[in-house]
Amino acid sequence: MMQQEYVPEKIVLWLKDDLKDQIPKRLSKLQGDLFEIRFSPYGFSHRKLIHSLDAFPDKTVITCDDDVIYQSDTLKIIYEEHLKFPNEIIGNRCRKMTYENGKINSYSKWPFVANPQQGAHNMPVGAFCVLYPAHSLHSDVQDVDLFMKLAPKADDLWFKAMAILNNTKSLQNTSQPDIPIPIMGTQFVALKKVNKGQDFNRVQWQQICDHYDLTKDKIEHLLS
Template sequence: MWIDYVLRQVGSSLSTGFKVADLLLTSRSSSRMIPHSGDTVISLTTHGPRLRTVYLTIESLIQGTQRAPIILWLDRDDYEGVWPKTLRNLVERGLQVRCSDGLYGPHTKYWGTFRELAGSGIRVVTVDDDMIYPTWFLEKLLIAAEASPDCVVAYRTHAMKLDDEGLLPYKYWKPTMDTEPSRLNFFTGVSGVAYPPSMVSFVVEQGDVFLQCTPRADDVWLNACALRSGHLARQVYNHPRDFAVIPSTQLSALVVGNTLMGGNDEQIALTYRPRDISSLIDAHTLELDRA
């Protein structure tokens, strides 16, 4: 599954090159501002060498047909270090940069923003720092989120597969090919996810126990929280959408470790409790009865 995804990204590398060049020029000339407040906030993190390229992701969001406040989380070393001019320019245009505790790995993308906004009634959209998002990204995501206000909404989900003994390994899960909300939809953060305010609050209430069970797989923890809180997941379209990857940022150890090397299965086993599996089996049985 992950190999197909990477091959699709490699196949679109030429198109991505044009997008990067366009965003580079736009970032030098655009004065389009980022809103400071609203009923939706976009949250992401970056680190190390990616400080030099994250402006491409953020610029693609600013140039969208719909905009929202953007919060970028940096670990302390990066926060107190020298920022690239591209990042400083974005701050002048409204980017909000926060300093993280530096303990949360991939969970940094959402954890600080969730804690900041829990109970506020504000929706949080998470994005990855190595993607170029299309101009319609936020607009289409929010249309789907408004249509399913109690759901976690994503551009990319997998259908969790089970047998009589429980969950099958992650590599056997298939892309979701509909927009129906389901407990069996496992959303992935790479293409963007919208979390309703009630989900934000629930996750914060659980504290940082994810550090013990799933420190390297934020998707695993957030999907478990969605299941336990009764938030179904749905896809924006009836097929997954993969967006352009910024060159040189993909194929990280996290991607390989969580997919090819079975890291997701390990962390799923540590995270999902017997009652979680029972709930998924019930959902699987119900869907079979409806078929």
């Protein structure tokens, strides 16, 4: 991220508090005006966005993962799309949440969006970078007790729901950077494996929808 063609105002790495004394020196030395390590009492994946929204409430925030290597044009591509669609959430890659007879399908039936487009059921995938304009998410986004009850292992789904409730559309980027490269040894316990293997994404999305009374038709109405 520090070697991107478009350099952001700030890069923040959010880590759990208990890692304070375990930061490698070569990483700690990178800290300065651009890069900063901040700490959180939380271990869940939602933390990087909820804390960033609190720390930078009026800024555009781009989330990315710390277990992959991104191409140097990743931020350039997503930010240039933001300039075209300043009020929409931009995902470099999105999945289309699909339904059958009004019920959400298994995650294995949520295909990647093939053609760049807006869509009520587009779910930006965090691993590919997601851009959130300031004030684009519902105020419940930072309700820790609630999202730990409804979607403890699905930050992408929680943020998608918060976008829907705020009437914010999600757009698949018209340009796509190359797929990020996983860092060796970091993917063994990745959330995507847990959620996909146990169909936990479908379960968590249903819990969110039940809580907020979100049906397929209601989602389409809110984002029409």
